[in-house]
Amino acid sequence: MTQTAPDNALGRIAEGDTPVLETLLQMNLDALERSGLDAETYLLVRLAALVAMDAAPASYLITLGMAEEGGLTAEKAQAVLVAIAPIVGSARVTAAAGAIVRGVLGAAALVDQVVPEQRTP
Numbered sequence: 001m002t003q004t005a006p007d008n009a010l011g012r013i014a015e016g017d018t019p020v021l022e023t024l025l026q027m028n029l030d031a032l033e034r035s036g037l038d039a040e041t042y043l044l045v046r047l048a049a050l051v052a053m054d055a056a057p058a059s060y061l062i063t064l065g066m067a068e069e070g071g072l073t074a075e076k077a078q079a080v081l082v083a084i085a086p087i088v089g090s091a092r093v094t095a096a097a098g099a100i101v102r103g104v105l106g107a108a109a110l111v112d113q114v115v116p117e118q119r120t121p
Helices: 006-014 019-035 039-052 057-070 074-088 090-112
Strands: none
Touching: 019 039, 019 057, 039 057, 039 074, 039 090, 057 090, 074 090
């Protein structure tokens, strides 16, 4: 069994070849349809759940991508963070804000990264 070299994996992600992310996105779109919620409410609920479970930065990317496409405003997302702070704690909300920033910056860095061509032996 061979492993994918990290450089190769980053290159594939930068080129848009991301079957895992595409599968996750499709799962999320299916969940939206099955939930019976309108898109905005669904995304706000997802954001609250991600914060409550102390999700990793990458976990926010799909929800934020869907939110951006759906026209969800930053003000409404911030309102959710304010609303759940008394329940989950201000430290968790602060950590989530940092995770969101790291997730966005990490994705931007991948897009901007120059990936060398793979050489075939």
